[in-house]
Each structure stands twice: as C-alpha cells, then as structure tokens.
Amino acid sequence: MAMTDPKQLLTSVFEAAVAAADPELTIRRHLPAKPKGRTIVIGAGKGSAQMAAAFEKAWDGPLEGVVVTRYGFAAPCERIRIVEASHPVPDANGLEAAKLLLQTVSGLTEDDLVVALISGGGSALLPSPAGNLTLADEIAVNEALLASGAPISAMNTIRKHISGIKGGRLAAAAHPARVVSLVVSDIPGDNPALVASGPTVPDEASRADARRLIETYRIALPANVIAYINSAAADAPQPTDPRFARNEVHVIASAAVSLDAAAEAARKQGVETVILSDAIEGEAREVGGVHAAIAREVATRNRPFNKPVLILSGGETTVTLRAKGKGGRNSEFLLAFAIGIDGLQGIDALAADTDGIDGSEDNAGAFADGSTVSRMHAASVDAKAMLAGNNAWTAFNSVGDLFVPGPTGTNVNDLRAILIR
Numbered sequence: 158m159a160m161t162d163p164k165q166l167l168t169s170v171f172e173a174a175v176a177a178a179d180p181e182l183t184i185r186r187h188l189p190a191k192p193k194g195r196t197i198v199i200g201a202g203k204g205s206a207q208m209a210a211a212f213e214k215a216w217d218g219p220l221e222g223v224v225v226t227r228y229g230f231a232a233p234c235e236r237i238r239i240v241e242a243s244h245p246v247p248d249a250n251g252l253e254a255a256k257l258l259l260q261t262v263s264g265l266t267e268d269d270l271v272v273a274l275i276s277g278g279g280s281a282l283l284p285s286p287a288g289n290l291t292l293a294d295e296i297a298v299n300e301a302l303l304a305s306g307a308p309i310s311a312m313n314t315i316r317k318h319i320s321g322i323k324g325g326r327l328a329a330a331a332h333p334a335r336v337v338s339l340v341v342s343d344i345p346g347d348n349p350a351l352v353a354s355g356p357t358v359p360d361e362a363s364r365a366d367a368r369r370l371i372e373t374y375r376i377a378l379p380a381n382v383i384a385y386i387n388s389a390a391a392d393a394p395q396p397t398d399p400r401f402a403r404n405e406v407h408v409i410a411s412a413a414v415s416l417d418a419a420a421e422a423a424r425k426q427g428v429e430t431v432i433l434s435d436a437i438e439g440e441a442r443e444v445g446g447v448h449a450a451i452a453r454e455v456a457t458r459n460r461p462f463n464k465p466v467l468i469l470s471g472g473e474t475t476v477t478l479r480a481k482g483k484g485g486r487n488s489e490f491l492l493a494f495a496i497g498i499d500g501l502q503g504i505d506a507l508a509a510d511t512d513g514i515d516g517s518e519d520n521a522g523a524f525a526d527g528s529t530v531s532r533m534h535a536a537s538v539d540a541k542a543m544l545a546g547n548n549a550w551t552a553f554n555s556v557g558d559l560f561v562p563g564p565t566g567t568n569v570n571d572l573r574a575i576l577i578r
Contacts, residue, residue, distance in 0.1 A: 183410045202279040203226060274339055294382055317459060419572065473570050500530075
C-alpha cells in the first residue's frame with residue numbers, strides 16, 4: 158500500500174469499471190438471431206454511437222439505421238447514421254432525431270428485425286412532445302426535473318407521459334417487426350424500462366404515478382403540461398400490449414458488473430475492497446456526508462472495515478439546484494465528502510460518472526483527500542460556500558483536482574472509490 162500512488166490506483170479502478178461495460182465485449186455476447194428481412198439499428202444515449210460501431214463490427218450481414226448521441230460523443234460508423242443532439246437539456250436537433258427514428262421504423266414487416274441500442278442520456282436526446290405540447294414545453298419539463306432533486310426513476314416516469322417516443326412508443330411504432338433492445342443501464346436497480354425513459358421498453362407506471370411524483374417532489378411544470386398528463390392521451394402502452402409480444406430486452410452492462418470489475422482490479426493490486434451498493438440514490442451532498450462518516454470511522458476506529466481498504470459504491474445521486482454554479486452530482490458529492498474528511502490523513506477518493514461527463518462541463522468528476530479543503534482555502538476558495546452555491550466544479554478546478562478522462566463510450570452510472578490507507 159505504501160508504494161501505491163492513490164490517484165493512479167483510483168484511476169485504474171475507474172478504467173476497469175468502464176472496460177467491463179465496453180460495448181465491443183457486451184454486444185457480441187448478445188447478438189440476436191438474423192431475420193428473414195431487413196436489420197434496422199436504432200438507438201439513443203451517451204453510449205449509443207460506440208454501441209453502434211461495436212454492433213457494425215459484430216454483425217455479419219446487411220444492416221442500416223440511425224442513432225442519436227450527445228454532441229462530441231460520436232463514433233465512426235459505415236452503415237449506421239450518427240446524429241448528435243443536446244444533453245442534458247433537449248434541443249431542436251434532438252427533436253429532428255426523434256422524428257428520424259420514428260420514420261426509420263415505420264412500414265416494417267414481421268420478417269424485419271429492429272435492434273435498439275439504448276443507454277443513459279437518451280431521455281434528453283429524444284425530445285418528442287406529445288399532443289399539443291412543444292419543444293419549449295419539453296425543455297421546461299427537463300429543466301424543472303433536473304433542478305428538483307427527484308431520483309432518475311421518478312424523472313423518467315414523468316418524461317414518458319409527455320412524449321411521443323418514450324415509454325415503449327418507439328417499439329410500438331416498429332410493429333410488426335421484432336424489436337431486440339440491448340440496454341446499458343445507468344438506473345439503480347437496472348430496470349430497462351427506465352433507461353432513457355424506455356423508448357422501446359414499456360412498463361406499468363401510469364399517469365397517476367406521474368402525477369403523484371410531481372406532487373411528491375413539488376415539481377413546478379407548465380399548466381399545459383399538467384393538463385396533458387391529466388388527459389387520457391398521456392397513457393403509455395402497457396407491457397401486455399400485443400405489439401410487444403415478440404420483443405426481447407437484454408441489459409448488457411450495468412453498475413453492478415462494473416463495480417465487481419473495479420473491485421477485482423483493486424484486489425489484483427493488493428488492496429482489499431468492499432462494495433457498499435450499486436444503487437445508492439439521494440441528495441449528492443448528503444450521500445457525500447454519509448460516505449465521509451464511514452471513511453472517518455474506518456480511518457480512526459478501524460470499523461466497520463479494517464484498513465487498508467478500498468470502499469466502492471455506485472448508483473445515481475441527485476442535486477437540488479440552489480444557485481447557478483458549475484458542477485455535477487459527482488463533484489458535489491465529493492466536495493461534501495472533502496469537507497467531511499477535512500484534516501484526516503490517509504484518505505483519498507474519486508467520484509466520477511462512467512460516461513466521462515459529470516454535469517455540463519468536460520470533467521467526469523474529481524479527486525479529493527484530507528487536504529482538499531485546506532488547499533482550496535489557500536487558493537482563496539471557501540469549500541462550504543462553493544457547496545452551498547452548487548459550484549463544486551469551480552472549487553475542484555481551483556486546486557487542479559478535476560478528473561477528465563473524456564467520453565468513455567458507455568454509461569453505467571456513477572463510480573465512487575474511497576481509499577483508506
């Protein structure tokens with residue numbers, strides 16, 4: 158342990174987590190049977206372009222299609238068209254991409270195969286306002302959801318009830334073709350119907366559930382959006398709908414698998430590792446405080462784990478916006494964590510989004526240790542004030558501790574790694 162560079166170790170376990178979700182490995186294991194007719198590839202999400210490139214390499218036969226990903230996340234494909242759009246707030250390119258996907262699956266036959274490549278981020282990338290709603294309405298909904306502190310499962314239940322493409326509607330549009338969905342899960346619990354709001358995977362959640370969630374999290378939505386959700390037109394197709402009878406859904410990568418790979422990578426370097434959970438949710442700063450309390454207990458009392466130890470957790474926290482600072486859920490988590498371990502030696506941590514982007518900036522997350530807060534103070538940055546202002550990116554940037562691996566090509570939620578020496 159004394160010879161191990163903490164940042165190098167933490168980076169290596171992040172890389173192992175990402176490698177376990179590599180689409181070239183995971184897609185090859187889940188190739189569907191070839192159809193009599195055409196093979197159409199569609200997709201959406203921050204990892205969809207890399208999934209499309211991997212599918213092209215693995216598929217021995219003709220294919221065509223289109224997928225949409227975030228700006229800057231494209232990958233070279235020969236037969237599948239890659240469209241880029243805005244994330245986390247939708248834009249007009251996303252609107253056109255959603256129309257293109259619906260057009261791509263129209264007019265198919267029962268002999269055709271549709272392969273849907275779905276990963277996290279697809280909700281924002283596929284705006285498709287239903288009824289008399291507009292793109293501006295869907296943008297307003299997205300902004301309200303992102304600021305609400307609601308968990309991703311609640312957000313996506315609401316999103317699918319104002320959409321013409323989510324909640325299984327894209328798969329319904331492909332009927333009578335068979336749809337095989339290959340899903341990279343960024344959802345705690347790995348319910349594929351909630352990844353990207355389930356464009357090809359219906360679930361049983363109703364508009365009554367959506368209304369309850371809006372009330373529970375006090376989400377302020379435009380009056381016409383509420384009126385639409387209250388109408389029968391908002392009902393999403395149910396899993397029992399006969400149009401889905403021949404379809405298949407496979408979760409090909411998830412936080413659980415990636416955390417296991419990260420733990421194994423650490424153990425190979427001689428570091429005992431424990432996994433708290435792959436499905437931790439809650440307010441990022443509060444989850445950061447709890448993780449800090451656990452780290453303090455291990456560092457000072459050798460419980461509930463004996464040091465040296467690496468503590469891992471996954472899931473997706475949320476941030477309730479209180480100000481307009483720069484940051485993301487991982488950097489906010491880690492700033493609260495750094496405040497909680499201030500002054501303690503022998504603790505190093507990394508919190509990062511496995512897709513390579515945390516929030517709206519170019520970092521996946523950040524590093525922290527017991528000296529982080531004092532180093533910020535030396536740089537004339539007040540860590541607690543930065544946390545209060547949702548300005549974690551600025552805080553970590555001031556001490557050069559941002560983690561910037563670039564887009565990874567996958568998205569299996571967040572990785573939090575805490576090394577206690």
